Amino acid sequence: MAEFSPRITLFCCESCGFPAAERAVKQGYSLSPECRLIKIPCTGKLDVLYILKAFEAGSDGVAIAGCPEDACRYETGSLRAKNKFDKTRAILEKIGIEPERIKRWQVSSSMGEKFSRLLSAMEEELANLGPLFPDRLKKRGDN
Amino acid sequence: MIVAEQKPIEEVLKSIEPFDKILVLGCNTCVAVCMAGGEKEAGILASMIRLAREKAGKLVDVLEKTVERQCDDEFLLAEKELYDKVEAVLSTACGVGVQQLSALLQIPVLPALNTKFMGGTKDHGTWSERCSGCGDCVLELTGGICPVSRCAKTLLNGPCGGSADGKCEVNPDTDCAWQLIIDRMTALERLDKLLEIQPAKNWKTARDGGPRTQTREDVKL
Amino acid sequence: MKSGSHLERLLDKGTFVVTGELGPPKSVNREVIERKVGYLKGMVDAVNITDNQTAIARMSSVAAGVICVQTGLEPIVQMVCRDKNRLALQSDVMGAYALGIRNILCLTGDHQCFGNHPECKNVFDLDAVQFVQMVKTMRDEKKFQSGEEMKMEPRVFIGAAANPFADPFEFRVIRMEKKINAGADFIQTQPVFDLERFERFMELARKRNLHKRAYILAGVMPVKSVRALTYMRDSVPGVIIPEDAVERMGAAADGKEEGKQMCIEMIKKLKDIEGVAGIHIMAVEWEQAIPEIVEKACLLPRPPVEAPPELVETGD
Ligand code: SF4
Ligand code: SF4
Numbered sequence: 001m002a003e004f005s006p007r008i009t010l011f012c013c014e015s016c017g018f019p020a021a022e023r024a025v026k027q028g029y030s031l032s033p034e035c036r037l038i039k040i041p042c043t044g045k046l047d048v049l050y051i052l053k054a055f056e057a058g059s060d061g062v063a064i065a066g067c068p069e070d071a072c073r074y075e076t077g078s079l080r081a082k083n084k085f086d087k088t089r090a091i092l093e094k095i096g097i098e099p100e101r102i103k104r105w106q107v108s109s110s111m112g113e114k115f116s117r118l119l120s121a122m123e124e125e126l127a128n129l130g131p132l133f134p135d136r137l138k139k140r141g142d143n
Numbered sequence: 144m145i146v147a148e149q150k151p152i153e154e155v156l157k158s159i160e161p162f163d164k165i166l167v168l169g170c171n172t173c174v175a176v177c178m179a180g181g182e183k184e185a186g187i188l189a190s191m192i193r194l195a196r197e198k199a200g201k202l203v204d205v206l207e208k209t210v211e212r213q214c215d216d217e218f219l220l221a222e223k224e225l226y227d228k229v230e231a232v233l234s235t236a237c238g239v240g241v242q243q244l245s246a247l248l249q250i251p252v253l254p255a256l257n258t259k260f261m262g263g264t265k266d267h268g269t270w271s272e273r274c275s276g277c278g279d280c281v282l283e284l285t286g287g288i289c290p291v292s293r294c295a296k297t298l299l300n301g302p303c304g305g306s307a308d309g310k311c312e313v314n315p316d317t318d319c320a321w322q323l324i325i326d327r328m329t330a331l332e333r334l335d336k337l338l339e340i341q342p343a344k345n346w347k348t349a350r351d352g353g354p355r356t357q358t359r360e361d362v363k364l
Numbered sequence: 365m366k367s368g369s370h371l372e373r374l375l376d377k378g379t380f381v382v383t384g385e386l387g388p389p390k391s392v393n394r395e396v397i398e399r400k401v402g403y404l405k406g407m408v409d410a411v412n413i414t415d416n417q418t419a420i421a422r423m424s425s426v427a428a429g430v431i432c433v434q435t436g437l438e439p440i441v442q443m444v445c446r447d448k449n450r451l452a453l454q455s456d457v458m459g460a461y462a463l464g465i466r467n468i469l470c471l472t473g474d475h476q477c478f479g480n481h482p483e484c485k486n487v488f489d490l491d492a493v494q495f496v497q498m499v500k501t502m503r504d505e506k507k508f509q510s511g512e513e514m515k516m517e518p519r520v521f522i523g524a525a526a527n528p529f530a531d532p533f534e535f536r537v538i539r540m541e542k543k544i545n546a547g548a549d550f551i552q553t554q555p556v557f558d559l560e561r562f563e564r565f566m567e568l569a570r571k572r573n574l575h576k577r578a579y580i581l582a583g584v585m586p587v588k589s590v591r592a593l594t595y596m597r598d599s600v601p602g603v604i605i606p607e608d609a610v611e612r613m614g615a616a617a618d619g620k621e622e623g624k625q626m627c628i629e630m631i632k633k634l635k636d637i638e639g640v641a642g643i644h645i646m647a648v649e650w651e652q653a654i655p656e657i658v659e660k661a662c663l664l665p666r667p668p669v670e671a672p673p674e675l676v677e678t679g680d
Contacts, residue, residue, distance in 0.1 A: 047183070048187055049183065049186050049187050049190060052187060052190035052191065052194065053190060055194055056190055056193055056194060091152075091187075091191060094151075094152050094153070094191075095152060095156075095191050095194055095195035095198065096195060096198045096199065097194060097195075097198055132198075133197055133198070135200075
């Protein structure tokens with residue numbers, strides 16, 4: 001079996017998270033084809049349901065990349081995201097899924113390097129954890 | 144509204160364990176307002192169930208639907224074809240909704256919530272009990288504060304000797320209903336009302352008289 | 365004469381009475397009661413028998429009261445609304461009377477969350493005021509709470525409790541008045557540690573003439589240590605412990621001696637308050653302390669127990 005490359009869904013806010021990702025790529029970071037970036041206006045808008053849906057849809061991990069708490073474009077957005085993040089972690093734990101599969105990052109738009117560092121670390125951690133649903137991996141075709 | 148909260152997920156998973164195809168049915172009235180069983184909560188629950196069962200290696204097919212009210216057949220019957228597709232329904236309505244649907248179906252209808260009380264919103268995310276449906280309202284005598292549901296001892300001639308600093312002896316986070324009643328009656332200049340002895344309550348109109356039914360002949364067709 | 369109980373006769377004569385308290389055992393052992401009666405006999409005029417106090421299951425207060433009668437000390441049987449509805453309360457009042465009990469203290473009861481069965485269902489069909497009213501109706505009108513007639517009535521002396529230290533303060537006197545209006549013949553208060561507040565309470569009671577309408581017995585409690593005192597202050601709702609009492613207990617070399625001494629001093633002060641008809645000593649699980657307290661508070665000897673007057677009883 002080829003080395004497992006985890007599928008990660010990244011919810012990035014348009015003010016910080018997404019520009020940081022763009023910067024990382026510009027600085028030469030090569031984004032794995034298994035990573036999906038989803039641009040949202042603010043991570044505060046994120047709902048527990050979307051995160052769970054991302055797992056249901058086949059993600060091995062989910063990251064929420066938003067503004068630093070004290071410099072959020074929408075002031076409380078990043079804090080709201082924290083509530084949802086905590087709640088989702090608790091849910092995952094209760095239904096037997098490793099809570100490490102979800103991450104929350106605070107990055108400003110200029111932090112391309114931090115973004116790539118965090119993502120690489122996450123990929124490594126998830127690779128060690130293995131796929132969320134091993135049975136699905138066999139079926140994972142080219143999509 | 145009727146206030147409820149979700150059962151522990153372990154309990155829900157155990158109750159649906161024998162089934163491979165279920166419907167999670169939300170209710171968009173009371174339990175949506177108290178964020179326990181509306182469309183959003185039903186969606187999250189359905190998602191949790193799918194993930195948990197797949198993780199446990201026992202896939203389950205989960206359909207989702209939310210109706211306006213589960214306490215009226217009218218709304219429940221509109222989803223008839225969905226019930227035929229599943230082995231059980233997991234209802235996120237209050238206990239009333241679960242029973243209403245159960246009476247219509249030949250398959251199990253399981254509760255996803257613990258139904259708790261009739262109450263109002265205190266502040267965002269907090270709801271408090273306000274009425275226990277005693278069938279003979281005394282609010283006129285108590286300044287609009289219900290001693291039946293809000294006094295831990297349902298006293299009609301309170302407060303008991305445990306009332307201290309405005310709090311109930313049962314729990315320092317709970318207001319003493321009788322302190323509230325006295326304050327309110329004082330403000331309304333009706334404190335003298337509380338000097339009258341309230342006689343023993345007739346509990347026949349409450350649950351103690353057996354399950355209750357109400358019929359309005361004038362609205363019958 | 366309402367009941368002819370020893371307690372009633374003494375109070376009617378104007379004797380400054382002394383009552384004690386006895387907690388039935390958490391077992392079937394009647395010797396526990398007999399032993400405790402041994403400490404109290406001749407020291408108090410009557411003794412309260414608590415009813416599942418603080419919601420802990422114990423031998424029934426009626427049964428323990430009967431053992432008390434048999435051992436030669438007059439009981440004041442407590443009954444709480446928490447555990448029994450009006451049916452059970454009335455049947456207990458009748459049964460208690462038939463077995464020789466003449467004083468009944470009607471209480472609401474502590475909430476079950478404090479006890480050893482916090483998961484139980486409570487009753488509270490009646491509250492204490494309604495309970496008093498019901499017993500009075502049985503005794504004076506020979507009627508059950510439902511209005512149905514009764515042939516032979518329980519002629520009991522009816523007691524109720526008052527807590528001057530709970531809130532709201534002004535309403536405490538009003539609630540006592542409600543109990544007296546309902547038919548309470550005597551009142552026992554929660555233990556006094558805050559004399560100043562108690563004096564204000566009695567002043568309000570006198571203004572409303574309540575001391576002339578019912579006998580008010582002031583409660584006292586000897587404590588063994590500063591820890592017990594601060595525990596009550598911090599953890600028992602509706603208790604007020606003044607700072608100087610805590611300091612005094614804290615500074616004492618022998619907590620038990622100091623506790624008794626403070627109790628004796630308190631009794632002497634309470635005796636002088638107009639409208640206080642007696643003293644109720646709550647020495648919970650420390651009944652041995654009572655003889656010394658009663659003696660040093662100059663309350664001995666207690667008047668002898670005389671044979672009760674013949675009550676004319678009718679019907680079946
Ligand atoms: S008195 Fe009865 S009807 Fe009125 S609010 Fe209270 S429980 Fe409800
Ligand atoms: S403290 Fe107040 S609310 Fe609590 S039981 Fe007593 S009277 Fe009722």
